Amino acid sequence: QLSPTFYALTCPNLEAIVRSVMNTTVTNENRMGASLLRLHFHDCFVEGCDGSVLLDNVPATATTPAIGEKNAFGNINSLRGFEVIDTIKAAVEQACPGVVSCADILTLAARDGTFLLGGPTWTVPLGRRDSTTASMDLANRDLPPPFANLVTNPPDGSDLIARFQRKGLSATEMTVLSGAHTIGSAQCQNYRLRLYNENRIDFQFAQGLKANCPQNGPAGDTFLAPLDSTGSVFDNKYYADLTGLRGLLHSDQVLYPQNNQTQAKIVLKYKGDNAAFFADFAAAMIKMGNLSPLTGSAGQIRTNCRLVNP
Ligand code: HEM
Numbered sequence: 001q002l003s004p005t006f007y008a009l010t011c012p013n014l015e016a017i018v019r020s021v022m023n024t025t026v027t028n029e030n031r032m033g034a035s036l037l038r039l040h041f042h043d044c045f046v047e048g049c050d051g052s053v054l055l056d057n058v059p060a061t062a063t064t065p066a067i068g069e070k071n072a073f074g075n076i077n078s079l080r081g082f083e084v085i086d087t088i089k090a091a092v093e094q095a096c097p098g099v100v101s102c103a104d105i106l107t108l109a110a111r112d113g114t115f116l117l118g119g120p121t122w123t124v125p126l127g128r129r130d131s132t133t134a135s136m137d138l139a140n141r142d143l144p145p146p147f148a149n150l151v152t153n154p155p156d157g158s159d160l161i162a163r164f165q166r167k168g169l170s171a172t173e174m175t176v177l178s179g180a181h182t183i184g185s186a187q188c189q190n191y192r193l194r195l196y197n198e199n200r201i202d203f204q205f206a207q208g209l210k211a212n213c214p215q216n217g218p219a220g221d222t223f224l225a226p227l228d229s230t231g232s233v234f235d236n237k238y239y240a241d242l243t244g245l246r247g248l249l250h251s252d253q254v255l256y257p258q259n260n261q262t263q264a265k266i267v268l269k270y271k272g273d274n275a276a277f278f279a280d281f282a283a284a285m286i287k288m289g290n291l292s293p294l295t296g297s298a299g300q301i302r303t304n305c306r307l308v309n310p
């Protein structure tokens with residue numbers, strides 16, 4: 001029951017406001033476009049796209065401790081862009097107070113970040129409402145780790161196909177959404193094991209990265225490398241890099257396996273057809289953006305994206 005015209009009467013300038021702040025932000029720092037795309041993904045995979053990831057801290061309840069998703073493994077010292085959401089929210093509140101959810105703002109910001117770095121655009125269904133809860137445990141359970149395999153990681157279910165399947169997303173959609181790694185960067189601690197322990201990696205590529213990512217931490221732990229060879233441009237180079245064994249994360253390289261032609265063919269298709277990549281990425285983003293939204297009178301419209309309303 002989300003709709004692209006949800007705010008047509010109540011906040012007609014919403015999309016222009018988001019685009020304007022995002023434009024300034026991405027011009028100033030390219031990577032922030034990528035960071036907001038990732039923030040939206042991490043919101044949607046935990047309790048659905050409800051702005052839960054934006055909550056600074058959540059008061060304890062009978063069943064959950066006082067802690068939010070920001071402290072989960074994949075998020076802590078890694079997620080970025082919270083201040084950008086604050087800036088957009090402030091501008092939106094000025095224009096149309098109390099009407100637009102943080103979850104919708106984040107969804108639009110992710111779309112604009114993609115577009116401003118050269119990617120596709122799409123129409124965003126709107127009308128999500130904000131959660132009053134966030135769960136570190138659910139985030140730890142549902143966000144895929146960079147060491148995840150394609151299909152085999154029993155018994156903890158940390159394989160990529162199953163993890164996305166649980167969110168109603170197919171292996172093809174998982175592969176196209178991973179194409180988001182055409183922009184942005186990762187820290188050495190997330191690709192170190194791959195550099196030193198794996199065979200399916202281009203020799204020169206690994207050598208180049210080892211210089212700043214030594215085998216033993218904490219030295220180099222936070223050193224950033226671009227996720228593909230054109231890290232500030234949204235393009236299909238990511239897939240060419242995978243076929244050249246230059247995927248940065250283990251979870252990237254496993255998308256192009258030797259022993260699974262069905263899966264490998266998805267990568268080859270997007271490597272050879274940028275238009276198909278863009279179209280399928282846009283469609284998969286809309287699908288991911290529709291994950292169990294709060295609508296109607298469920299949840300709330302947060303005044304401050306970091307806090308549940310008093
Ligand atoms: C398939 C499973 C996935 C895994 C295991 C994964 C894991 C990661 C990791 C470990 C990083 C680097 C974080 C850091 O070093 O601080 C990263 C960055 C990123 N991820 Fe993913 N990711 C996955 C899927 C996705 C999806 C579906 C999207 C969006 C649709 C996405 C968007 C991004 C972006 C844009 C960045 C760069 C962020 C920045 O530079 O700030 N990822 N991902």
Ligand SMILES: [Ca+2]
Binds near residue numbers: 042045048053
């Ligand atoms: Ca969420």
